[in-house]
Amino acid sequence: MSILASRLSRIKPSPTIAVTNKARELKAAGRDVIGLGAGEPDFDTPDNIKEAAIAAIRRGETKYTDVDGIPELKAAVAAKFKRENGLSYGTDQIHVAPGGKTVIYNAFVATLSPGDEVIVPAPYWVSYPDMVLLAGGEPVTVVGHEADGFKLRPEALEAAITPRTKWLIINSPSNPTGAAYTGAELEALAAVLRRHPQVWVLTDDMYEHLIYGDFDYRTIAQVAPDLYDRTLTVNGVSKAYAMTGWRIGYGGGPKPLIDLMRKVAGQTTTNPSAISQWAAVEALNGPQDFIAERAKHFEARRDLVVSMLNQATGIRCATPEGAFYVYPSIEGLIGKKTRGGTTIDGDDTFATELLDAEGVAVVQGSAFGLSPYFRISYATSEDVLEEACRRIQRFCASLI
Known part of the structure; x- marks a missing residue:
């Protein structure tokens, strides 16, 4: 056996x-x-962030914390969302986890039942389909062709949606292509989503600050505020702050969803590293130049x-x-x-x-x-x- x-x-x-x-x-x-x-x-990792971690150790910040983040980090995340994305979240709408991957996985475990579908635009980050499968859902791959900038077209999204569709994943800028959606392109996808109120949006914005030329970065809840109540905006400190090994990701979303994700975290990872959380507070609140x-x-x-x-x-x-x-x-x-x-x-x-x-x-x-x-x-x-x-x-x- x-x-x-x-x-x-x-x-x-x-x-x-x-x-x-x-x-x-x-x-x-x-x-x-x-x-x-x-x-x-x-x-x-910048020195001021390292020093914040060292100071936290010396203060004895080495115990368990709240399951999905210390209040200081949740406040820093909420301030970041407001400052950089024009999104207003209360600290009870913020979920902090050991990396962005865990934020996404917690959301899927909290919401997917057998047979539920998640639209995964390809090319996709390798972990998306497998996390959907582990959570009991079914990934539905929709190709964004090179001729379209490797981005999902509205008509392709419309064709992929079924009564079982629970989530759409958006990753902008993208791993693996580097493709990023303009505000107009996100609005075109939002127009489709408005016709299908059962579909939630998980936007993975991990590479938000790695944008080149005069590209004007936008995230979907910013472009389409009417989708705010069914959007989970995921980000983290790994890429912009060179903190991959510190393992801190975060998400902002509707409180009922965040409550469910906290329940998952409480029976799996519990809190992220306390030291890493204090380092992330400095990352988000400190110098950004x-x-x-x-x-x-x-x-x-x-x-x-x-x-x-x-x-x-x-x-x-x-x-x-x-x-x-x-x-x-x-x-x-x-x-x-x-x-x-x-x-x-x-x-x-x-x-x-x-x-x-x-x-x-x-x-x-x-x-x-x-x-x-x-x-x-x-x-x-x-x-x-x-x-x-x-x-x-x-x-x-x-x-x-």
Whole structure:
């Protein structure tokens, strides 16, 4: 008799974590490997945030806290939403958890019954469909094509909605494509949602501050205030503040939903790290000027990677509006062969052969629900990115 729970047979390990681990293993074995799989800023957590954590330790802030966040952090989150998004939430409408992923998972566990559907636009962050499955729901993938900027079209959303649809996920800017929705594009989706009052919106805004050029960032409850009462706005400190390991995510939403999510947290993770919470208070309330400065570095890296990839034989790379990813097409390489005789029949094979031949670790597009593409994270130095792109160019030129 298998020990495996049936629900686990429906999900797979995270492909992005698998690629990152594989790159680490190869490096440990002596291989010259450039890992471009991790979605993690290479900048350090700012010193004022570190000092706030140290001060909290010295004050003895090392005990259990309220299940879903200390009052000071909830107040800081509410102030952030008001200041940056024009959204008014009481502290009883704020949920803090060990990372944005946990916020999303708690929402799904709290609301999904067997057979409930969640619309997941593809390309999607690898964890969305599996979290829906773990919570007992059914992910419904709807493709946002490259010709549409990898974004969900209103008519595609309309066609996907059924009486069982419970949630729509919006991720802007997107992991893996970097695509971001304009206010007009969000309003077009909102017009569809108004016709279907049973559908809630989960907007994952984790990359909100990594926006380039003159793009005017908006979140859906800001654009469509009438959807406020059925929107969960999710964010966190991981990306903008370079605090991935601190594990603090947060969400703002209707109090009845937040109450349910707190109930889930009370029987699973309980509170996030007390020290991390105090660090997050300083992150949200403290100086913010470094965020724009770091975004300029990311924008320069984006431009470098897009330019070099578009010079590679058979690769086409769109210019994303935000985040720190690009999602290039390898359509022009399908059917070609490596010197060893392996046919590039898709992005899985491309990623495997690229790693073997040139020591560049990327994530295959199949992991994100749309092929033939691959994802590169450019959250590393320009020197490393230049070398990685040269290797990719060399690999593509070697195919016959």
